[in-house]
Amino acid sequence: MADLTVGSSSSTLADASLDDGGPWLRACTRRRREKSGAKLKPVLRCSTAQRPDGRRPPAGLSDLVEDDDIETLKSKFASTRAYFLNSDNGTHFLDTLLADLREAFCDIPLDERDSIDVLCLGLGNPAVDRASLRQLAVLDLLIERDPRLTRSRTQLYDPVFRSVSRQFIHHLGMKVIQRNEEACYQLDPNRHHLVILPHCAPVLINNLLFTNWTLDVISRLVLFSNGWKQVRCELLASGEPESLIAEELVYIHTLEPLVTVGCCNCPVRAKRRGGSKRTEEFDFEGMRVQWFRRTNLLSLPSGTWTIRSPNKSGHSSNSTEGSDLVHPKTVARNDRFYADLIDQQTVSHFVDTLSAE
DSSP: OOOOOOOOSSSSHHHHHHHSSOOEEEEEHHHHHHHTTTTEEEOOOOOTOOOOOOSSSOOTTTGGGGOHHHHHHHHHHHHHHHHHHSSSSHHHHHHHHHHHHHHHTTSSSSTTTOOOOEEEOOOTTTTOOOOHHHHHHHHHHHHHTTTTEEEEEEEOTTOOOOHHHHHHHHHHHHEEEEEEETTTOOOOEEEEEEETEEEEEEHHHHHHHHOOOSHHTTTEEEEEEHHHHHHHHHHHHTTTHHHHHHHHHHHHHHHGGEEOSSSSSSEOOOSSSEEEEEEOTOOTEEEEEEEOHHHHHHTTTTTGGGOOSSSSOOOOOEEESSOOOSOOOOOSSSSSGGOOOOOOEEEEEEEEGGGGG
8 A cells, every 4th residue: 555644754844734724735655755855745724714614625625715815816817918918828829719719700790899798607716716817817818809809798607706806807897697597597699609618517518508599599609618529528438328428418419510619729639659749728628619600500400499408497588697597407416417516505605795795
């Protein structure tokens, strides 16, 4: 059995890590510890005030961490924007993403201002999480570079938003949706829509499609989310049968053969022998621009647009403002289709209320 250690070669540091005031130190094998010269990187340990049960919080729940103040957040945001504006990798990623949007919305002239609505779901909390901050910076730059997008018609929601992140999003001129509908937001059929779901569970996309299951809306919809084909392959590799995937993600399954995928963030085969050359931008791994050409949608069999999930329901009358819609899946079940899906009920004691603003 591998020898695990918590701490470093210094017993003082190890003892301090066990005290409530000290940091947690990463556990690793002896071989790895010796290879790294016993320099173990501390990981953040939250106070017991943030952990009502007094135990160490689960890994990855950065929303237990205290937010940056607004000025610190502004400074970090400016630095993050600078990366995408000035570095070779950052500018290449941004330029190819913009090129994909031009192709996806090719029927809208670039000078037709404010013609595309933006909905961003599952961003995370940019006041504590670097990935969320980088994704927000890219959204901000897309709006700045593409005149068809506008801040006043950009709406975001994540159940882990707290007062600082909501304040900062408002500072950027964007809007925060007040209610969690688990992606069941009805989109205006007379508008074009860019929906961004950074590393969100596939069921959220399925819920969004369910709510807007009409030819007019789907043909005007562009997604920047995890690649559908990659998601299905991962589910199959995890042991989910094809029949269950088709049942649980019926709307994704129906449209997958017709999806058009952009070039942004796609790995390119390396010339030398070996695997693919890494070209995916950090914190955007696996994300693709995806859309549906109207001519392809018209080729679907008759009756496609009458498909309804087992939980029959009607559409919401309000666009992205909340509804009483009963959607195909809720967060009541814990399965692979819900990877990374957190709602406000799950983390209610992490999230301050909207009334706190």
